[in-house]
Amino acid sequence: MKLTSSALLALSISSLTAMANAEEFIATQLKSGASAQSETKGFVEEQTLGGTTRNWYANELKRRSDRFTYNDHGTRETTPRRINWVQGSILDYKSGFTEGTIGFSTQVAAYNAIALDRDVKDIAGPNNRTLTRSNGDAVGQWSKLGLANISARISNTTLTAGRQNFSSPTIDVIGNRALPSSFQGVALHSEEFNNLSFDAGSFDRVSPRTEQSLSKFRSEYGATGVETDRASVAGLNYQPFKNLKTTLYATHVEDFWNQYYFGAVHDIGDNAVLGLNTNLNYxxxxxxxxxxxxxxxxxxYSLAFALTHQAHTLSLSFQQIVGDEYFDYLHETNGIYLANSLLSDFNGPNEKSLQLAYSINMAQYGIPGLKFNAYHARGWDIDGTNYKGTAYDVKNMNGETHYEYSVGTSYAVQSGPLKATAIRASYTTHRASKNQSDGNINEFRLVTTIPFNIL
Incomplete structure (x- = not known):
């Protein structure tokens, strides 16, 4: 008997529910005690000024016959290697909220990027790593207002208007470059209940990671470059049991799609002995x-299981796409919470994928802040031959496969003037069949992020 994706999804939800039913139910009620707004100390009294500076280096090497194509002062050239090295800095000012029933605050953050490698062949632009001019030259240094907003708060509910950070399973800030993205619009966040929170937002522009200007939204995988003026989202986070958290969101992207998301995370056991984390995304x-x-x-959908014993975590993740086009999301967002979204998203039409991962936290062995991780992922059954449209380049995908493996390490400084400074290094290899879109590439990344406080 063939187990359909719908049946597997229903089985996953039923399993999570069964595990949760053994726990004590948390009744939803208004938060007791003082609200966040009633405890505010004032606009000036709670103001902060700080930020981060990030050194971001990536060295990519295309393998087999794959090549990067770039513009060298009007001539199209190819190269197997691409190197991007950028220093990104954020200076972030946040005021406190004014006192009273309704409190007001503001946030302004200046983003600055310096291209440390400006060689035309190295950066192989344009791309979303180093900002380039139309002739292929790097923009040596540039700045912009990454954040600029005003917030109003009543009790534990905050309304924010302007350029801002926003996080949801479908529209989320992406921070995997020297600078992060941000969104322009209006957002609401409410935490009036003990185990239930609400979010809503409507945005008309995105501030990309490696651009100075605002852009309209476009899809990550669409081949036609069409854009849309508005993306809106609403959802809730609900914790019915101590060890079970659920998330439900709906998103409307004007003239593109309506997208619905359900997520559930369940923890059981004791990590000091043996703990099991189950994570479902749909x-x-x-x-x-x-x-x-x-x-x-x-x-x-994806379903992931992670077993933790003291310092060691071993996880297994299965993911499947059911449809003749990519599972798509908005460009310059992290709107994909699927477990196997790695260097490749493993989101081809009708694709199935499996990931095995291992991590170790060296704090258990006397080196707090040091971690190592490794994973291997494989995707198969990629088939776009039944696709009838023109927006996605998938019709030549027929039984495509690919695999990816990675090793990495990270260290966070635990004390002293550089406390919370994070250093992360990773090496990733991806190999693909002829028509799988991610191709054949090796990538080494080294990223150092240093936070600082002025006020």
Whole structure:
């Protein structure tokens, strides 16, 4: 008997529910005691000024016959290697909230980037790593307002308008470059209940990681470059039991899609002896409006299990896409919470993937802050031959496969003037069949992030 994806999803939800039923139910009620707004100390009294500086280095090498294509002062050239080295800095000012029933605050953050490697062939632009001019030259230094917003708060509910950070399973700040993205619009966050919170947002522009100007939204995998003026999202986070957290969100991207998300995380056991973490993510995507990306009817889910014994964690993740197009999300966002979203997203049409990962926390062995990790992931059954539209380049994908493995380490300084400074290094290899879109590449990254406080 063939187990369908719907049946597997239902079985996963049932398993989580069964585990949760053995625990004590948490009744939802208004938070008792003082609210966040009633405890504010004032606009000036709680102001902060600080930020981070990040040194971001990536060295990529295409393998087999794959090549990067770049613009060298009007001539199209190819190269197997791409090197990007950027210093990104953020100076972030946050005021406190004014006192009273309704409190007001503001946030302004200046973003600055310096290209440390400016060789045209090295950076192989344009890309989303080093900002380049139209002739291929690097922009040596540039700045912008990454954040600029005003917030109003009543009790434990805050409304924010302007350029801001926002986090949800479908629209989320992405911070894997020298500078992060941000969004322009209006957002609401409410925590009036003990185990239930709400979020909503509507945004008309994104501030990209490696651009000075604001941009309209476009999809990550669409091949036609169409854009949209608005993306809106609403959802809730609910914790019915001590060890079970659930998330439900709905997102409307004008003329692209309606996307629905359900997530559940359950923990059981004691990590000092043996703990089990179960993580379920599910997305349903349907076309809407003028269907600028054509017909879309897509299901995507992942189910991950992680066993932890003291310093050691071993995890296994299965992921599947059900649909003849990519599982897609908005460019310059981290709107993909699927477990196997790695260097590759493993999100091809009808793709199945499996990941095995291991990590060790060296704090158990007397070196707090030091961690090592490794994973191997494989994707198969990628098939876009039944795709009827033109927005995605998938019709030549017929039984495509690929795999990826990575080793990495990170260290966070535990004390002293550089406390919380994080250093992360990783080496990743990806290999693919002829028509799988991510191709054949090796990448080494070294990222150092140093936080600082002025006020």
């Amino acid at each position: 997305y349903k995507t349907l076309d809407t409006g003028s269907k600028a990306l054509g017909n879309i009817n897509n299901d995507a």
